[in-house]
Amino acid sequence: MSDENQVETADLIEPVELEGSNVKKDPKDLIKQLEEEGDIAADYLEGLLDIADLDGDIDIDVENDRAALAITSPTDSAGGLNHLVGERGQVLDSLQELTRLAVQTSLGTRSRLMLDIENFRGDKKSRLTKLANEVANEVKTKGEAIKLEPMNAFERKVIHDTIQTLGLTSESEGEEPDRCVVVLPQ
Amino acid sequence: MIDEALEHLVKGIVDNPDDVEISEKNHRRGTTLEVRVNPEDIGKVIGRNGRTARALRTVVSALAGESVRVDLIEADEVR
Numbered sequence: 001m002s003d004e005n006q007v008e009t010a011d012l013i014e015p016v017e018l019e020g021s022n023v024k025k026d027p028k029d030l031i032k033q034l035e036e037e038g039d040i041a042a043d044y045l046e047g048l049l050d051i052a053d054l055d056g057d058i059d060i061d062v063e064n065d066r067a068a069l070a071i072t073s074p075t076d077s078a079g080g081l082n083h084l085v086g087e088r089g090q091v092l093d094s095l096q097e098l099t100r101l102a103v104q105t106s107l108g109t110r111s112r113l114m115l116d117i118e119n120f121r122g123d124k125k126s127r128l129t130k131l132a133n134e135v136a137n138e139v140k141t142k143g144e145a146i147k148l149e150p151m152n153a154f155e156r157k158v159i160h161d162t163i164q165t166l167g168l169t170s171e172s173e174g175e176e177p178d179r180c181v182v183v184l185p186q
Numbered sequence: 187m188i189d190e191a192l193e194h195l196v197k198g199i200v201d202n203p204d205d206v207e208i209s210e211k212n213h214r215r216g217t218t219l220e221v222r223v224n225p226e227d228i229g230k231v232i233g234r235n236g237r238t239a240r241a242l243r244t245v246v247s248a249l250a251g252e253s254v255r256v257d258l259i260e261a262d263e264v265r
Contacts, residue, residue, distance in 0.1 A: 098195055104199075
């Protein structure tokens with residue numbers, strides 16, 4: 001059980017064998033590669049926005065050893081880009097998947113880039129961080145483990161990461177789509 | 187627009203982008219987009235358990251604002 005966190009930290013969406021090239025590379029090379037991933041991904045997404053005649057600013061960054069791209073509409077007019085997020089982020093997840101494949105096709109290595117649109121993941125992340133803090137407090141006071149609602153891989157990772165910074169441990173149990181985080185007392 | 191968008195999405199994820207051809211068919215029950223790709227790329231555009239095909243459909247339907255059918259075909263099939 002204890003190494004399950006490791007798997008999720010290594011990859012959110014699906015278990016992927018770690019690429020030797022990524023692991024052994026010196027950090028500067030890794031950042032360079034991630035920046036290259038970001039550029040290719042941005043070209044792919046920008047091309048799509050152009051064709052669809054949609055306005056969006058694409059921000060490229062490197063976060064937690066992944067390329068991170070965020071698209072936001074410059075003004076909030078006409079609903080912005082929310083249709084590219086979709087219900088429960090379904091369209092966003094699909095677009096992220098395709099963008100990863102575009103990077104993989106271009107560079108020949110698997111990408112774990114994260115895409116956000118209209119800060120959908122960002123907002124979700126801050127809600128989850130808050131939840132993790134509340135649960136951690138409760139676990140500390142009561143000294144009992146608490147099991148959370150089923151969550152997807154992204155959500156579980158946010159919880160695990162937050163719990164870790166609070167000095168507690170957590171693990172995931174159950175099978176998708178009912179997989180849940182359990183926060184453990186010291 | 188929607189055929190161009192699909193063409194862009196597919197061309198970016200295949201090894202033989204020049205072989206990608208899209209044809210649009212409108213019928214009473216909606217739009218079908220036929221995508222022809224090099225036989226080498228058919229596995230790529232379908233993906234494991236149809237995951238990539240599903241992603242293409244989801245994004246294209248979101249852009250179109252309606253459900254769009256996407257058929258993936260190997261380019262050397264008889265037309």
